[in-house]
Amino acid sequence: MQIFHGTENANIKGPTVLTLGVFDGLHLGHQKIMKTVVERGSAISAVPTAITFDPHPRAVLHPENAPPLLQTLDQRLANFEILGLEQAIVIRFDKTFASQDAELFLREIIYERLGAKEVYLGHGFAFGRNRGGNIELLKRMSKELGFVAEEVDEVRLRGRRISSSRIRQMLADGRVNLVRGMLGRPYGIEGAVIRGDRRGHTIGFPTANLKPQNRVVPKYGVYATATLIDGVWRKGVTNIGVRPTFEDETEPSIETYVFDFEGDLYGKVLRVRFLHRIRNERKFSGIEELKSQIARDVSTAKRYFSFKGVENKLKVV
Numbered sequence: 352m353q354i355f356h357g358t359e360n361a362n363i364k365g366p367t368v369l370t371l372g373v374f375d376g377l378h379l380g381h382q383k384i385m386k387t388v389v390e391r392g393s394a395i396s397a398v399p400t401a402i403t404f405d406p407h408p409r410a411v412l413h414p415e416n417a418p419p420l421l422q423t424l425d426q427r428l429a430n431f432e433i434l435g436l437e438q439a440i441v442i443r444f445d446k447t448f449a450s451q452d453a454e455l456f457l458r459e460i461i462y463e464r465l466g467a468k469e470v471y472l473g474h475g476f477a478f479g480r481n482r483g484g485n486i487e488l489l490k491r492m493s494k495e496l497g498f499v500a501e502e503v504d505e506v507r508l509r510g511r512r513i514s515s516s517r518i519r520q521m522l523a524d525g526r527v528n529l530v531r532g533m534l535g536r537p538y539g540i541e542g543a544v545i546r547g548d549r550r551g552h553t554i555g556f557p558t559a560n561l562k563p564q565n566r567v568v569p570k571y572g573v574y575a576t577a578t579l580i581d582g583v584w585r586k587g588v589t590n591i592g593v594r595p596t597f598e599d600e601t602e603p604s605i606e607t608y609v610f611d612f613e614g615d616l617y618g619k620v621l622r623v624r625f626l627h628r629i630r631n632e633r634k635f636s637g638i639e640e641l642k643s644q645i646a647r648d649v650s651t652a653k654r655y656f657s658f659k660g661v662e663n664k665l666k667v668v
Contacts, residue, residue, distance in 0.1 A: 352428075352431060352432040352436055352437055352438065352439060353437065353438050353439070354428055354438075354439050354440075354441065355438070355439070355440045355441070356440075356441045356443070357440070357441070357442060357443065358440060358442070358460055358464055358465070361440070363400075363438065363440070363464070363465060364398045364437070364438060365397075365398060365465055365466030366397045366398070366466040366467070366468045367392075367397050367398045367399070367438070367465050367466055367467050367468065368388050368391045368392040368395065368397045368398070368400065368467070368468060368469045368470075368471075369388065369399075369400040369401065369402060369461070369465060369467050369469075369470055369471075370384050370385070370387075370388050370400075370401050370402070370470070370471045370472065370473075371401065371402035371403070371404075371461075371470075371472070371476075371478065372384075372401075372402075372403065372404075372472070372473055372476050373403060373404055373407055373408065373515075374401070374403055374427060374431075375407065375418075375420050375421050375422060375427070375515045376421035376422055376515045376518055376534065377422070377427065377430040377431075377434070377534070378506075378513050378514070378515065378518060378534050378535070379506045379513055379533060379534065379535050380473060380474075380505055380506040380512075380513045381473070382434060383503055383504075383506055384471055384472075384473050384503045385399075385401070385431070385434040385436060386434070386435075387471050387503055388400070388401070388436070388471055389434065389435035389436065391469050391471075392437070395468060395469070397469070398437050398438055399435060399436050399438070400436065400437065400438040400439070400440065400465065401431055401436050401439050401440070402439075402440045402442060402461075403424075403427065403428075403431075403439060403440070403441055404441075404442050404443075404444040405441055405442075405443060405444065406444060407420060407444070408449065408478075411444055411445055411449065412446075412449060418515070418519060419519070419566035419567050420565075420566055420567070421515060421519065421522075421538075421565070421567050422565065423541070423564050423565065424441065426541065426564075426565075428441075440465075449479075449480070450480050451479055451480060452479060452480055452483070453477075453478060453479025453480060453483035453484030453485075453488060454479075454483070454484075454488060454492065456478075456479055456484065457484065457488070457489065457492055458492070458496070462492075462496050462498060467498050468498055468499065469498060469499040469500075469501070470489055470493075470498060470499070470500045470501075471500075471501055471502070471503050472485075472486050472489065472500075472501075472502050472503070473502070473503055473505070474502060474504065474505040486500065486501075486502040508529075508532055508533055513533045517533070518530055518534065518538075519567055521533070522538060522567055522568070522569045522570070523569075523570055524570060525569055525570035525628045525631075526628070527569055527574065527625040527626065527627065527628055528626075528627060528628070530625075531626070531664070536624075537577070537624035537625055538569070538624065539622050539623060539624040539625070540561070540563045540565040540568060540605070540622070540623055541563065541564045541565065541620055541621065541622050541623075542561035542562050542563035542565075542605065542620065542621065542623075543561070543618065543619070543620050543621075544559045544560060544561060544562075544616045544617050544618060544619050544620075544621060545560050545561070545562045545617075546560070546617060556608045556642075556645050556649075557608065558606035558607055558608045559578070559606070559607045559609065559616045559621060560604060560605070560606050561605040561606075561607065561621060561623065563605055568591055568603065568605065569591060569625050569628075570628075571591050571592040571593070571603065571631070571632040572590075572591060572592065572628055572629070572630055572631045572632050573588060573589070573590050573591075573628075573629040573631075573632070573648050574588065574590075574591070574625045574626070574627060574628055574629060575587075575588060575626045575627040575629060575651070575652035575655045575656065576588060576589040576607060576623050576624060576625055576626060577623070577624045577626060577664075577665045578607055578609050578621055578623050578624075579621060579622040579623075579624075580609065580612065580614075580616070580619075580621065584624075584665040585609045585610065585612055586652070586653075586656050586665075587607055587608050587609040587610050587612075587652070588607070588608050588645075588648050588649055588652045589605060589606065589607040589608075589623055589625070590605075590606045590632070591603055591604075591605050591632070592604065592632035593632075605623070607621070607623055608645075608649070610649070610653070624665075626655070626661070626665075627652075627655050629648050629651050629652060629655075630648070
């Protein structure tokens, strides 16, 4: 997939079938849009393309209530490629762009510069000054300029609309199973392994301590997880929290114990996926009580991994 930062002087391929939006998290609703773009691109021999914005528009326009992002920009772009897009255009969102006339952007960039033959928007998405770039404007201009404009129906789970904000709330509640249903894959984070206090080694459960790139992590507690190491998803347990048995830190630590693994992971960037919540974080009376509880957590996780169908969850891209 080709990635362009901005449209100026970019060697963009056309004609295109495209969509535009932030697409934070690439949940099932976003995936439906991408699938439509890819299928239509193949049908009319056009390049499936996504325009995305960085940073999040609310971080520029309303920074006091801007949401933490579920994915880094690099993770978002990597998922675009997995979903079959051939081009991604990253537009730096600032107040100048926010004040741009939506009709002018549609005419000069989407139609003339990108050669859009078809444009697909998510339900309720709008851009430009006063959110003027909505589906109504696209459909009006499509009649004038001769391209197709459609809004893709939203996706619902258990009768409720799937959205990035709802996923953030579910993660804050620790409901990783429900989040997996909304994403079509387990929620995951990436981070470099940093040196900790090595307490895990001394009690028989050596952990990899992650410094996450992602701003959103699930609720404090212990989870059954899968960790990608050298191309293989390995089973384990992960604790998120402030380690109250020893010290109450202001920043949460993310410590992953990978089953049956021996090796040096310091400095490596790992991907960890959260499959099942085991328990809340709690304070123990000392090392021995903690060791006993970790052993029970490991047993619980292994029992979870033995259930029918769980193995397939490890293989979802």
